[in-house]
Amino acid sequence: AFWLWNRPPEQIEAIQGATISVDSLCAAFNLDESAANKEFLNKAINITGKVNEIIHNLDGGLMVVIVDTTLTGEVQCAFREKNISLKEGLVVTVKGFCSGKTIPAVSLTDCILIP
Numbered sequence: 001a002f003w004l005w006n007r008p009p010e011q012i013e014a015i016q017g018a019t020i021s022v023d024s025l026c027a028a029f030n031l032d033e034s035a036a037n038k039e040f041l042n043k044a045i046n047i048t049g050k051v052n053e054i055i056h057n058l059d060g061g062l063m064v065v066i067v068d069t070t071l072t073g074e075v076q077c078a079f080r081e082k083n084i085s086l087k088e089g090l091v092v093t094v095k096g097f098c099s100g101k102t103i104p105a106v107s108l109t110d111c112i113l114i115p
Contacts, residue, residue, distance in 0.1 A: 012080075012110050017044035017095045022066055026073025029101040040098040046114060047075060048093040051086055062086075065105065066094070074105040080112065 020040075025047060028036040049066035052074065057063060062079040064086060077094050086092065093115075096108030 012044055012095055012097065012112055015044040017046040019046040021068075022047050022049040022073070022075055023068040023070065025075060025098075025106055026068045029106050030073065033101055037100055041100055043098055044095060045098050045108060046093060046095045047077075047108070048091065049075070051088050051090050051092060054086055054088060064092075064094070064111075066092070075108060076102070076105045077108045077111040080110050084113065 018040075025036075025040070025045070028039070047066065049068070051064055052067040053065040055063040055065070060082045062082055062084055064077045064079065065074050066077060067074045077096055092113060094108065094111050095114050096111035099107045099109050101107070
């Protein structure tokens with residue numbers, strides 16, 4: 001029990017992420033959030049899409065918003081690294097842990113860029 005409590009968190013780099021389109025991920029959560037949580041919550045996911053917005057939060061962290069092709073859904077990607085150079089309109093592949101859906105978007109945490 002002690003080891004489980006003190007075990008280090010999983011690193012996203014060490015996990016093979018499931019690849020899913022931004023459109024499919026957003027549609028899954030919009031159609032049935034409970035079922036989507038069972039399938040994706042706390043799992044590593046790879047998505048590829050166009051950067052719509054870049055937000056720097058109060059602690060200097062980087063949040064990148066990637067929209068689906070219909071512009072009706074979005075995925076908010078919270079990056080671990082604070083000094084990543086990205087531009088709006090750029091197509092990127094991101095891997096992160098799915099933390100479910102908030103009011104505006106599906107959220108990924110501990111994100112990294114995949115070359």
